[in-house]
Amino acid sequence: MSFLHPSGPVIDLGVNIDHVATLRNARGTTYPDPLRAALIAEQAGADVITLHLREDRRHIKDADVVNLRPQLMTRMNLEAAVTQEMIDFACKIGPQDVCLVPERREEVTTEGGLDVVRYYKQVEAAIRQLQGEGIRVSLFIDADEQQIAAAAELGAPVIELHTGRYAEAEGADLAHELERIRAGARFGVSRGLKVNAGHGLHYTNVQAIAALEDIGELNIGHAIVAHAVFAGFENAVREMKAIMVAARLGVTLGRRA
Numbered sequence: 416m417s418f419l420h421p422s423g424p425v426i427d428l429g430v431n432i433d434h435v436a437t438l439r440n441a442r443g444t445t446y447p448d449p450l451r452a453a454l455i456a457e458q459a460g461a462d463v464i465t466l467h468l469r470e471d472r473r474h475i476k477d478a479d480v481v482n483l484r485p486q487l488m489t490r491m492n493l494e495a496a497v498t499q500e501m502i503d504f505a506c507k508i509g510p511q512d513v514c515l516v517p518e519r520r521e522e523v524t525t526e527g528g529l530d531v532v533r534y535y536k537q538v539e540a541a542i543r544q545l546q547g548e549g550i551r552v553s554l555f556i557d558a559d560e561q562q563i564a565a566a567a568e569l570g571a572p573v574i575e576l577h578t579g580r581y582a583e584a585e586g587a588d589l590a591h592e593l594e595r596i597r598a599g600a601r602f603g604v605s606r607g608l609k610v611n612a613g614h615g616l617h618y619t620n621v622q623a624i625a626a627l628e629d630i631g632e633l634n635i636g637h638a639i640v641a642h643a644v645f646a647g648f649e650n651a652v653r654e655m656k657a658i659m660v661a662a663r664l665g666v667t668l669g670r671r672a
């Protein structure tokens with residue numbers, strides 16, 4: 416247990432506990448318990464606990480969401496597809512935040528942002544239902560001006576920019592994808608949105624994203640759970656938060672990319 420808990424207006428860390436459930440489900444045991452991971456993460460500096468209830472329940476189960484909601488001291492950010500089943504479930508649970516994400520059964524992991532232009536009416540109805548229950552809605556979208564403008568028009572107060580292409584990019588593409596996210600975040604803020612980011616971030620590539628002053632929160636899961644295998648969950652969360660805060664303050668704590 417440490418007293419180091421960097422917080423404040425610098426940058427928030429949402430710890431995604433999906434892959435604690437992946438490990439649990441590998442053998443159908445009750446351990447490792449995602450709830451225990453969430454509580455440790457909160458003690459270690461997480462500002463938000465994020466979990467993705469996928470339609471195929473490949474990791475997080477409905478019971479995980481039900482059990483977690485009353486136990487969290489920070490905020491629950493429930494990621495869900497734009498389906499009536501998921502929206503109804505989210506309204507029953509009442510998390511502080513719901514992040515609407517795209518899903519394809521065959522995908523290994525989330526492959527891109529939600530196309531809020533193409534699915535405008537469905538997203539609009541979901542936002543209306545969720546906001547009617549006092550839930551803050553975030554839209555998980557690509558760093559594309561048309562998508563960001565549509566998100567603002569839809570009345571979602573928050574967007575989360577998909578950083579998957581940045582995470583997979585190399586060389587000149589990496590600089591291009593970082594610029595896309597920087598410009599997208601700046602544009603989102605100019606449209607009155609709270610701008611978050613996430614997907615595929617790890618202890619090295621997170622620094623350039625955390626340094627972007629228009630981004631208020633990063634949601635990170637896979638890399639933290641992977642590091643926790645060797646360093647322990649508390650240390651994995653604490654190190655990520657420290658690297659993010661340092662990057663925002665212009666200090667490189669992590670390995671250089």
Ligand SMILES: CC(=O)[C@@H](O)[C@H](O)COP(=O)(O)O
Pocket residue numbers: 431433466467494516523524525555613614615636637
């Ligand atoms: C929306 C998002 O980026 C995360 O929830 C990600 O989907 C992690 O879960 P998977 O690894 O199952 O895609």
Ligand SMILES: NCC(=O)COP(=O)(O)O
Pocket residue numbers: 431465575612613614615616634635636637638
């Ligand atoms: N929305 C991104 C998220 O919750 C975590 O994604 P990842 O770090 O597991 O790729």
